[in-house]
Amino acid sequence: xxxxxxxxxxxxxxxxxxxxxxxxxxxGIAHSAADLLEFLRRVGLDxxxxxxxxxxxxxxxxxxxxxWL
Numbered sequence: 001x002x003x004x005x006x007x008x009x010x011x012x013x014x015x016x017x018x019x020x021x022x023x024x025x026x027x028g029i030a031h032s033a034a035d036l037l038e039f040l041r042r043v044g045l046d047x048x049x050x051x052x053x054x055x056x057x058x059x060x061x062x063x064x065x066x067x068w069l
Contacts, residue, residue: 005055009036011062012069018062033065 009030010019017029020036022043030036037047052058052065 005057005059007040007058009058009060012067016069018068030068032068036065 008021017031027039
């Protein structure tokens with residue numbers, strides 16, 4: 001069975017920002033990598049240890065960690 005990413009970052013919206021879900025729960029709209037790291041801290045992850053390009057942790061939809069608009 002394939003491992004599902006714990007965090008899902010959705011495509012940028014036309015008005016800006018990307019919806020973020022953790023373990024299936026909406027946790028906010030990130031406008032930057034810094035926002036995303038803050039959300040991850042709030043759900044108990046260490047932002048210093050998170051790799052934004054880790055496909056086992058984060059599923060990026062509609063562009064990777066450099067796409068915010």
